[in-house]
Amino acid sequence: MTPAARIAAAIELVERIEGSRTPTDAILADYFRERRYIGSKDRGAVSETVYAYLRRRGQVDWWIARQGWGRVGTTPRARMLGLLMLERGADAGEIAHLFDDGPYHPRRPNPDEQGIVQALAGYPIGHPDQPAWVSANYPEWLHPRLEAQFGTTVADEMAALDVPAPLDLRVNALAGSRDAAITALARDQIRAVPTQWSPWGLRLEKRVALQTVAAWKAGLVEVQDEGSQLVAILLGARAGMRVVDFCAGAGGKTLAIAAGMENKGQIIACDTSAKRLDGATLRLRRAGVHNVERRLMESERDKWVKRHAGAFDRVLVDAPCTGTGTWRRNPDGRWRLSEQDIVELVDLQGRILDSAARLVKPGGRLVYATCSILADENEAQVDRFLAAHPGFRVVPPADAWPADLPNPAAEGPYMRLTPARHGTDGFFAALLERGV
Numbered sequence: 499m500t501p502a503a504r505i506a507a508a509i510e511l512v513e514r515i516e517g518s519r520t521p522t523d524a525i526l527a528d529y530f531r532e533r534r535y536i537g538s539k540d541r542g543a544v545s546e547t548v549y550a551y552l553r554r555r556g557q558v559d560w561w562i563a564r565q566g567w568g569r570v571g572t573t574p575r576a577r578m579l580g581l582l583m584l585e586r587g588a589d590a591g592e593i594a595h596l597f598d599d600g601p602y603h604p605r606r607p608n609p610d611e612q613g614i615v616q617a618l619a620g621y622p623i624g625h626p627d628q629p630a631w632v633s634a635n636y637p638e639w640l641h642p643r644l645e646a647q648f649g650t651t652v653a654d655e656m657a658a659l660d661v662p663a664p665l666d667l668r669v670n671a672l673a674g675s676r677d678a679a680i681t682a683l684a685r686d687q688i689r690a691v692p693t694q695w696s697p698w699g700l701r702l703e704k705r706v707a708l709q710t711v712a713a714w715k716a717g718l719v720e721v722q723d724e725g726s727q728l729v730a731i732l733l734g735a736r737a738g739m740r741v742v743d744f745c746a747g748a749g750g751k752t753l754a755i756a757a758g759m760e761n762k763g764q765i766i767a768c769d770t771s772a773k774r775l776d777g778a779t780l781r782l783r784r785a786g787v788h789n790v791e792r793r794l795m796e797s798e799r800d801k802w803v804k805r806h807a808g809a810f811d812r813v814l815v816d817a818p819c820t821g822t823g824t825w826r827r828n829p830d831g832r833w834r835l836s837e838q839d840i841v842e843l844v845d846l847q848g849r850i851l852d853s854a855a856r857l858v859k860p861g862g863r864l865v866y867a868t869c870s871i872l873a874d875e876n877e878a879q880v881d882r883f884l885a886a887h888p889g890f891r892v893v894p895p896a897d898a899w900p901a902d903l904p905n906p907a908a909e910g911p912y913m914r915l916t917p918a919r920h921g922t923d924g925f926f927a928a929l930l931e932r933g934v
């Protein structure tokens with residue numbers, strides 16, 4: 499592809515993304531599946547431009563508005579021109595060369611777009627006048643919530659959520675050690691270093707297509723952010739226990755829990771999505787996990803839950819959430835989120851948590867976790883739950899963390915992980931114990 503054809507493809511993709519609620523990675527995968535003739539270098543370059551567009555949208559919009567073009571400047575084409583000028587340092591000549599009406603190239607800029615190009619010439623994307631939500635690219639309406647959460651560190655926290663995430667792997671302890679995985683990956687020319695907190699974690703220097711890598715095919719490693727691995731550790735499931743993973747999805751955390759239990763005991767992986775649960779089948783097989791039973795529920799109040807009340811040592815509720823802690827990987831999420839989404843998710847999370855808690859036996863423990871950084875979904879949700887369920891108490895992570903591991907949450911009642919402080923995605927996890 500020519501550089502101009504790459505830009506045209508990126509604009510087409512952004513148009514699809516902005517008109518849809520489908521995750522960006524799925525839209526990209528579909529697009530390239532329909533166009534197998536696009537080679538891997540071009541795929542990489544187009545994807546990078548799409549992600550840069552989503553990541554820099556707040557700053558690009560700020561500049562376009564500041565220069566007086568806000569009324570016509572929020573189309574994908576206008577924003578792409580802004581990205582090229584402000585972030586990639588293109589000048590008017592390069593823009594004319596890229597937007598030249600050639601076959602598979604973008605159309606020539608219209609008069610408004612030409613005005614935008616002239617107005618942005620020579621400026622860098624950052625500016626001292628940009629408020630925190632502009633310089634870290636998130637919606638202004640979220641700022642009061644985030645400021646309440648992070649106080650004076652809000653700008654640093656949000657800036658750390660605005661850069662691409664590294665690729666983390668979890669070594670499957672059922673298949674080998676972390677050292678064995680490092681050696682196996684090196685044979686495929688992949689350099690991996692141990693993560694800071696998780697004893698199973700590896701961080702890769704460069705993103706790779708793991709499907710072709712021997713260690714992945716053999717079930718020795720899985721893709722999993724270090725934060726997710728830490729949530730599984732907090733649950734403290736041990737060999738021989740009975741465990742429910744209530745929102746198991748495609749089994750990311752189920753796999754980590756199973757490895758921690760040395761394949762002994764029982765895990766019921768529940769979800770209301772058959773498609774997601776099906777996604778777990780191959781992963782479980784590849785990892786050599788055989789103590790997991792998958793259970794499709796009609797709703798969080800499925801009859802199965804009532805029938806098994808008080809039967810489990812550990813219950814994980816990895817609740818559906820806004821995903822605000824994963825914005826490094828899903829930069830589109832910040833522009834799609836609405837206040838109404840938060841209201842609806844908080845309601846759903848409350849119903850799920852109330853129902854799943856019935857499964858915990860006296861003396862048993864529940865982890866309520868989200869990949870959100872918003873208090874509405876986290877601390878406030880737990881406060882509400884505790885008020886309605888006085889039989890449960892909070893166990894601070896300091897009292898439950900394995901003594902031989904560094905503790906990312908040594909202080910405070912909950913585990914709160916952020917990219918700025920821990921180098922992980924943003925996560926919240928509360929450990930709750932039912933009284934005997």
Ligand SMILES: C[S@@+](CC[C@H](N)C(=O)[O-])C[C@H]1O[C@@H](n2cnc3c(N)ncnc32)[C@H](O)[C@@H]1O
Pocket residue numbers: 726744745746747748749750751752768769770771774795797798816817818819850
């Ligand atoms: C954050 S994701 C889980 C990710 C998964 N635990 C992992 O580690 O890969 C939340 C999951 O909750 C499921 N879910 C949504 N509504 C639910 C409900 N009412 N009851 C149980 N699970 C639900 C979704 O299908 C989704 O798979």
